Amino acid sequence: MFDAKARYVRSLFSRVPLEYDILLGLLSFAQDRRWRGYVVGCARPSNGGRVLDVATGTGLLAADFARTLTGYGYVVGVDLTLSMLKTARWRLNSKGLRHKVDWVLARAENLPFRDGSFGSASISLALRNVSDAQKTFAEMSRTTGPGGIVISLDFARPPNRLFQLLYYDYLLGLFPLFGRMVSEDWGRTLSYLGRSILRARTGEQIASLLNREGLADARSVPLTAGIVCAVYGKKRQYRERREPVLNITEEQVLARLSGARD
Numbered sequence: 001m002f003d004a005k006a007r008y009v010r011s012l013f014s015r016v017p018l019e020y021d022i023l024l025g026l027l028s029f030a031q032d033r034r035w036r037g038y039v040v041g042c043a044r045p046s047n048g049g050r051v052l053d054v055a056t057g058t059g060l061l062a063a064d065f066a067r068t069l070t071g072y073g074y075v076v077g078v079d080l081t082l083s084m085l086k087t088a089r090w091r092l093n094s095k096g097l098r099h100k101v102d103w104v105l106a107r108a109e110n111l112p113f114r115d116g117s118f119g120s121a122s123i124s125l126a127l128r129n130v131s132d133a134q135k136t137f138a139e140m141s142r143t144t145g146p147g148g149i150v151i152s153l154d155f156a157r158p159p160n161r162l163f164q165l166l167y168y169d170y171l172l173g174l175f176p177l178f179g180r181m182v183s184e185d186w187g188r189t190l191s192y193l194g195r196s197i198l199r200a201r202t203g204e205q206i207a208s209l210l211n212r213e214g215l216a217d218a219r220s221v222p223l224t225a226g227i228v229c230a231v232y233g234k235k236r237q238y239r240e241r242r243e244p245v246l247n248i249t250e251e252q253v254l255a256r257l258s259g260a261r262d
C-alpha cells in the first residue's frame with residue numbers, strides 16, 4: 001500500500017533515473033564517491049556475506065558493495081521506483097556485476113525477506129524520503145543477522161553557522177536552478193531535495209532511532225563538514241534476557257528462607 005508521501009516520492013524519482021548519477025556527482029562535487037566508500041568500509045560483510053541496500057535508486061552503492069564482496073557474497077537492492085531499479089540493473093549488468101546482485105521492487109517499511117537474511121543493511125541518501133524512518137530501521141534490523149551493521153548515510157545540516165548560510169543559499173537557490181537547466185522534472189526534484197535537507201534529522205536523532213531498534217553502539221559520523229552524516233549500529237549477537245535471573249517465585253524464596261530458619 002502506498003501512502004501520499006510514497007506516491008509523491010515515486011513520481012519524483014520515476015522521471016529522473018538517467019541523469020541521476022551525473023547530477024549527484026556534480027552537485028556533491030564528486031564527494032558522493034567518498035561517502036559511499038565510507039559506507040562500504042563500515043558495513044562490508046565478511047567472506048560470502050549478503051548486503052541489503054534499501055532505497056538503492058540507480059544502484060551506485062550496490063555497485064560499490066558488489067565490487068568488494070568476495071566468495072558467494074552478493075547485494076540485494078530494494079526500491080519502490082521501477083525506473084530507478086531498471087537503471088540500476090542496466091548499470092550493474094554493463095559493469096559485469098550481474099552475478100553479484102538481485103533487484104527487488106518493495107517498500108523500505110515492509111521488506112519481503114526472512115529475519116537475519118543479510119550480513120549488513122544500508123540506506124543511502126534516502127532516509128528523508130521514506131514515509132516511516134523508524135519502521136524502515138525496524139525492517140533493516142530484523143533482516144540483518146547477529147553481529148551485522150545497519151547503516152544510514154544521509155544529508156544533514158552542517159554545524160558551522162557561516163558555512164550554513166552559504167550552503168542553504170546553494171541548496172535553495174542554485175540547486176533547483178541547476179535542476180531546471182536540465183529539465184522541469186529535475187527542477188522539481190532538486191527543489192524537493194533542498195527543502196527536505198533543511199528538515200533532515202540530526203545524526204544524534206538518527207542514532208536514537210537505531211538505538212530504539214536494539215542496535216548496539218549506535219554512533220554518528222559527520223563527513224564533508226557535516227553536510228552528510230553516516231550513522232550506524234550493530235545488531236546484537238543475542239537477545240538480551242529480560243526474564244528475572246532467579247527462576248523461582250517470591251513465595252518459593254520466602255518458603256526456603258523460613259525453612260532455613262526453622
Ligand SMILES: C[S@@+](CC[C@H](N)C(=O)[O-])C[C@H]1O[C@@H](n2cnc3c(N)ncnc32)[C@H](O)[C@@H]1O
Nearest residue numbers: 055056057079080081084107108124126129130
Ligand atoms: C535520492 S535517491 C537515493 C538513491 C541511492 N541510495 C543513492 O545513494 O544514490 C532516493 C531513492 O529512494 C527511493 N525510495 C524513497 N522512499 C522509499 C521507500 N519507502 N521504499 C523504498 N525506496 C524508497 C526512491 O525511489 C529513490 O530511488
